[in-house]
Amino acid sequence: MPGIDKLPIEETLEDSPQTRSLLGVFEEDATAISNYMNQLYQAMHRIYDAQNELSAATHLTSKLLKEYEKQRFPLGGDDEIMSSTLQQFSKVIDELSSCHAVLSTQLADAMMFPITQFKERDLKEILTLKEVFQIASNDHDAAINRYSRLSKKRENDKVVTEDVYTSRKKQHQTMMHYFCALNTLQYKKENSTVRTSISFFKMGSENLSEQLEDFLANIGTSVQNVRREMDSDVETMQQTIEDLEVASDPLYVPDPDPTRFPVNRNLTRKAGYLNARNKTGLVSSTWDRQFYFTQGGNLMSQARGDVAGGLAMDIDNCSVMAVDCEDRRYCFQITSFDGKKSSILQAESKKDHEEWICTINNISKQIYLTENPEETAARVNQSALEAVTPSPSFQQRHESLRPAGQSRPPTARTGSSGSLGSESTSLAALSLDSLVAPDTPIQFDIISPVCEDQSGQAKASGLGGRRTNPFGESGGSTKSETEDSILHQLFIVRFLGSMEVKSDDHPDVVYETMRQILAARAIHNIFRMTESHLLVTCDCLKLIDPQTQVTRLTFPLPCVVLYATHQENKRLFGFVLRTSGGRSESNLSSVCYIFESNNEGEKICDSVGLAKQIALHAELDRRASEKQKEIERAKEKQQKELTKQRQIEKDLEEQSRLIAASSRPNQASSEGQFVVLSSNQSEESDWGEGGKKRESEA
Numbered sequence: 001m002p003g004i005d006k007l008p009i010e011e012t013l014e015d016s017p018q019t020r021s022l023l024g025v026f027e028e029d030a031t032a033i034s035n036y037m038n039q040l041y042q043a044m045h046r047i048y049d050a051q052n053e054l055s056a057a058t059h060l061t062s063k064l065l066k067e068y069e070k071q072r073f074p075l076g077g078d079d080e081i082m083s084s085t086l087q088q089f090s091k092v093i094d095e096l097s098s099c100h101a102v103l104s105t106q107l108a109d110a111m112m113f114p115i116t117q118f119k120e121r122d123l124k125e126i127l128t129l130k131e132v133f134q135i136a137s138n139d140h141d142a143a144i145n146r147y148s149r150l151s152k153k154r155e156n157d158k159v160v161t162e163d164v165y166t167s168r169k170k171q172h173q174t175m176m177h178y179f180c181a182l183n184t185l186q187y188k189k190e191n192s193t194v195r196t197s198i199s200f201f202k203m204g205s206e207n208l209s210e211q212l213e214d215f216l217a218n219i220g221t222s223v224q225n226v227r228r229e230m231d232s233d234v235e236t237m238q239q240t241i242e243d244l245e246v247a248s249d250p251l252y253v254p255d256p257d258p259t260r261f262p263v264n265r266n267l268t269r270k271a272g273y274l275n276a277r278n279k280t281g282l283v284s285s286t287w288d289r290q291f292y293f294t295q296g297g298n299l300m301s302q303a304r305g306d307v308a309g310g311l312a313m314d315i316d317n318c319s320v321m322a323v324d325c326e327d328r329r330y331c332f333q334i335t336s337f338d339g340k341k342s343s344i345l346q347a348e349s350k351k352d353h354e355e356w357i358c359t360i361n362n363i364s365k366q367i368y369l370t371e372n373p374e375e376t377a378a379r380v381n382q383s384a385l386e387a388v389t390p391s392p393s394f395q396q397r398h399e400s401l402r403p404a405g406q407s408r409p410p411t412a413r414t415g416s417s418g419s420l421g422s423e424s425t426s427l428a429a430l431s432l433d434s435l436v437a438p439d440t441p442i443q444f445d446i447i448s449p450v451c452e453d454q455s456g457q458a459k460a461s462g463l464g465g466r467r468t469n470p471f472g473e474s475g476g477s478t479k480s481e482t483e484d485s486i487l488h489q490l491f492i493v494r495f496l497g498s499m500e501v502k503s504d505d506h507p508d509v510v511y512e513t514m515r516q517i518l519a520a521r522a523i524h525n526i527f528r529m530t531e532s533h534l535l536v537t538c539d540c541l542k543l544i545d546p547q548t549q550v551t552r553l554t555f556p557l558p559c560v561v562l563y564a565t566h567q568e569n570k571r572l573f574g575f576v577l578r579t580s581g582g583r584s585e586s587n588l589s590s591v592c593y594i595f596e597s598n599n600e601g602e603k604i605c606d607s608v609g610l611a612k613q614i615a616l617h618a619e620l621d622r623r624a625s626e627k628q629k630e631i632e633r634a635k636e637k638q639q640k641e642l643t644k645q646r647q648i649e650k651d652l653e654e655q656s657r658l659i660a661a662s663s664r665p666n667q668a669s670s671e672g673q674f675v676v677l678s679s680n681q682s683e684e685s686d687w688g689e690g691g692k693k694r695e696s697e698a
Contacts, residue, residue: 007179009240013172013248016271017291017302017309026182027130033189034123041115048107055100058093065090122188129178136171141289143167147254148275148287148346151327164254172248173241180237187230255349263351265358265381268373269294274356275346276301277325285326287346297363299334313343317571319494319596320360321529322353332357332527339492339598357527381522442520444497446530446543446552486614489536489607493595494529495543496521496572504576504590507564513592514572529596536607538614541575557615561590563608565601573601575608 007026011019069083143164150160250256271293279285291302293309297316302309317337325331325344330353335342347353362368362377370376497517501509521527532552535542541555555577563575574594580587597604 006183009176009179009237009244012175012179013244013251014272015171015175016293017304017306020304021307023179023182030123030126030182030185033185034119037115037119037123041112041119044107044111044115048104048112051100051104051107055097055104058097058100062090062093062097065093118188122185126181126185129174129181133171133174133178136167136174140164140167140171144254144273144289144348148289148328148348150329152329161254165252168252168254169249172252173245176241176244180234180241183237184230184234187226187233256351258351261351263354263358265355266362266374266377267355267359268362268368268377270355270359272352272356273348275328277331277344277346287328292345294359294363296368297366299360313341315360315363316366317598318360318364319529319598320357320364320527321494321531322357322527334360335531335598337598354525354527361527440499440501442497442499442517444517444521444526445528446495446532487536487538487607487611491534491536491597491600491604491607492531492546493534493543493597493604494531496529496594496596498591498593501576501590501592504561504578507562509562509576510564510574510592510594511567514566514574514594517594534595534597534604536604536611538611538618541608555593557608557611560608560612563605565605570601571596571598573597573604 007022008019065086068086143160143166147160147164150157154160250260271291273289274292275287275289277285277287288303291304291309292312293300293302294315295309297314299312299315300309301312313334313336315334315336319335321333323331323333323344325333325346328346330347330350331344332347332353333342333344345356347356362373362380365380367373367376367380496514497520499513499517501513503509531546533544533546535544538557540557541560543552543554544550545552555575559578560575561578564573566572572594574592576590576592578588578590580589595604
């Protein structure tokens with residue numbers, strides 16, 4: 001029927017706020033129809049009462065006219081003319097009374113009965129279905145809340161799952177029948193009103209003109225057409241309901257079978273209900289169930305009952321990862337591009353959880369701006385899947401740069417490497433086997449500092465076996481290692497993975513490691529990323545827990561031999577750390593660490609380069625200072641030796657003078673004067689006298 005909107009029965013399972021808003025319009029229309037029909041029924045009831053009163057009044061008038069001849073008036077006589085006239089007139093009045101009685105019956109049957117039937121059957125059915133649907137909707141919301149609070153230990157609770165299945169099926173079926181009744185109400189409203197009008201016009205139709213008969217005939221044809229269209233639509237909606245009930249039965253389960261309903265990773269638009277985490281205090285939080293949908297590069301939210309949705313977050317260049325939150329399943333966190341805003345949401349099933357993460361990742365890469373977003377997303381995901389196998393083009397690209405008959409020269413690199421801006425004059429011939437060790441395991445998460453063996457890092461950094469405090473507390477007499485550092489720059493990063501590499505002398509090592517780690521994450525469906533604060537100083541790089549301020553990992557700056565950003569995605573960056581030990585036979589091994597930042601990859605590389613320059617200048621200054629100190633120590637030593645030589649010469653001169661003085665005869669003066677010799681001189685004199693005695697004895 002033209003001009004009549006219908007409630008979409010196909011969207012009852014999704015039960016979006018838009019559908020609920022449209023349902024509210026139809027319910028408001030049903031309430032207006034009910035009020036109008038009540039008023040129309042009251043007006044017709046007044047006509048019916050007035051017709052009954054008129055019929056009773058004419059009947060009483062006819063009766064009184066018939067009884068005129070039986071009246072005995074004191075002054076009146078027998079007037080036959082008057083009596084016959086009144087008798088004739090009473091017959092006419094009696095006929096009018098009969099007509100009014102017939103009209104009253106016709107009013108009751110033709111006008112009031114359709115209105116009463118429409119009120120008692122159709123409108124009452126609408127009210128009953130509305131109450132049943134409200135109860136089913138409340139039961140479904142309560143079941144979903146119980147299922148969302150289900151802990152990981154009880155994730156296979158059959159009672160709660162069966163409750164969700166039953167309540168969802170009941171709500172869906174009730175909602176479909178309720179929509180069908182509201183759609184049919186529009187036809188029944190017009191059918192009932194037109195039937196009442198036709199019946200009203202048909203009363204006394206033998207006294208009507210031919211024009212009104214044509215008018216009533218046209219109205220009757222219109223009513224028949226409306227009724228046929230209504231029957232056809234009702235039959236179509238009933239068939240649609242039956243088909244949807246059969247097709248939607250597997251979807252009533254809260255966590256559907258992934259083999260029957262695979263995850264679609266190529267979406268750039270998605271909508272559905274999610275639980276949003278809202279902090280109410282330092283520890284406590286609440287979860288609100290709202291309808292979320294993507295619109296371009298924005299994530300919108302809409303509560304049930306709202307007319308339109310509001311902006312929840314800008315997801316262009318954002319990051320999304322799966323998180324564990326309050327022992328709830330299927331949670332993921334969205335962090336804005338600047339890191340200032342983050343939201344934790346909970347999906348209903350594992351399928352929705354992965355699809356939401358994939359959709360937001362696709363939107364974050366701005367795939368939705370292309371002409372065919374889903375095809376572009378499919379190509380990107382297919383490229384990620386194919387990236388696990390070695391790419392021959394990568395090897396051929398480097399083999400083509402190798403000079404003919406020239407082998408790769410051995411490189412012994414001790415200095416640091418620059419970022420992408422510093423390109424070598426000639427590319428060494430690289431291959432996949434020379435970049436990454438075969439069968440190298442990938443580490444996708446950062447091990448906690450409490451259980452991590454950091455002996456290798458401690459040896460590399462020269463810190464010995466210093467213990468890391470797991471509570472982030474420092475001793476009273478212990479000074480922070482980076483307090484005296486000139487450079488302190490903090491960045492928000494997310495750890496993607498690390499793996500051992502064979503080479504550490506070209507940025508292609510970092511690019512190949514990024515490719516393999518991203519491809520492995522796509523294949524194994526790993527979306528979780530550990531967020532940390534990267535502190536760049538002149539001594540080391542530190543990964544710090546943003547909540548507890550515990551140092552997760554420490555990378556000594558001299559061991560960072562290579563760092564680079566991705567060629568296309570500037571948010572990705574990595575560095576190669578040369579440490580002792582590893583899977584290789586040599587004592588040294590190289591491990592490449594890959595991170596994702598908030599559009600600050602080049603800034604981090606520039607900061608690391610600045611830190612290495614400052615460290616290099618500090619080392620040069622230290623060496624110059626040590627050399628100057630060595631020169632000063634040599635001068636001081638030479639001065640001490642010279643002073644000692646002079647003292648020895650002075651002592652020899654003094655001894656010579658004393659020996660010369662002791663060789664002269666000692667004559668005592670008359671005044672009793674004598675010469676006082678020192679202990680050395682006295683010993684020498686004793687030795688001389690003893691020698692003279694030994695000579696005389698001989």
